[in-house]
Amino acid sequence: xKDSFKxxxxxxxxxxxxxxxxxxxxxxxxxxxxxxxxAYRFVLDREEAEDIVQDTFLxxxxxxxxxxxxxxxxxxxxTITANLAKTILRKQRNRKLFFFSRLGPEDKDMDFPSNxxxxxxxxEGKFDEQTIQKAIIKLPEHFRTAIxxxxxxxxxxxxxxxxxxxxxGTVKSRINRARLKLQExxxxxxRNEQK
Numbered sequence: 001x002k003d004s005f006k007x008x009x010x011x012x013x014x015x016x017x018x019x020x021x022x023x024x025x026x027x028x029x030x031x032x033x034x035x036x037x038x039a040y041r042f043v044l045d046r047e048e049a050e051d052i053v054q055d056t057f058l059x060x061x062x063x064x065x066x067x068x069x070x071x072x073x074x075x076x077x078x079t080i081t082a083n084l085a086k087t088i089l090r091k092q093r094n095r096k097l098f099f100f101s102r103l104g105p106e107d108k109d110m111d112f113p114s115n116x117x118x119x120x121x122x123x124e125g126k127f128d129e130q131t132i133q134k135a136i137i138k139l140p141e142h143f144r145t146a147i148x149x150x151x152x153x154x155x156x157x158x159x160x161x162x163x164x165x166x167x168x169g170t171v172k173s174r175i176n177r178a179r180l181k182l183q184e185x186x187x188x189x190x191r192n193e194q195k
Contacts, residue, residue, distance in 0.1 A: 009073035017064050024064075027077075028057055034153065035081050041148050042085035044137055052088060056081045075162040078155070082145060082163060089141070135185045143178035150175050 009030070015023035035056055039049035059080050060067075067076050136144055142164075149160045161171045 010069055013064065013067055013073050014069075017067070024061060027060065027073075031074075031077055032057075035077070038078065038148060038153055039081055039085050041133065041136060041152060042082075042144070043088050044133060048088055052081060052084045055084050059084075071162050072159060074155070075159050078149065078153070078159070079163045082149075086141065086145075131189060132182075132186070135182055135189065138185060139178055139181060143174055143181060146171060146174040147178040147182065151179075 007026070009027070012023045012027050012030075016027065032053060035053045036049055039052040039056075040046060043049055043052070056077065060077060067073065136147065139147065145164055146160060149155045149163060150157070155163070157168055157171050157175075160175075161168050164171065166174075
């Protein structure tokens with residue numbers, strides 16, 4: 001048997017489609033951490049991200065014959081994960097909208113818990129991971145998706161184009177605009193902390 005590191009993702013999925021369950025296990029091992037990182041940066045909730053990754057592998061397992069070698073396997077699996085993450089975000093937004101729309105006049109003075117980091121964590125670094133994550137999550141969804149796929153997951157422009165189903169020029173434009181917006185937001189956050 002070949003060294004598993006030399007076997008391409010596309011060869012693994014072909015083996016899995018032919019009935020080799022160990023090929024699926026190798027796919028899970030190759031992608032579980034990358035997909036977890038990707039999903040977490042969308043939803044900022046470890047349990048939700050774990051659910052998304054589990055659902056991704058379930059969909060891969062159930063729909064293994066749907067994969068055709070038109071696109072890279074990585075494009076296919078990231079597309080599944082991105083779609084599941086977007087669904088979770090829409091549900092979260094709808095829950096928040098429902099909750100706020102149900103508040104009565106007696107609830108107007110209700111205190112909501114702060115999501116601000118404590119003073120110590122703000123002092124520890126100008127742009128720590130948590131601060132950057134907050135800025136990323138505030139980006140519009142199309143910018144957030146593009147920047148996570150490019151700058152965090154380090155996918156090529158072509159792969160991102162296939163995942164988000166947008167022309168290459170649009171992908172490059174979104175990434176550039178997302179980077180500029182992220183830079184502006186981080187500078188604004190930093191200025192606010194200096195006051």
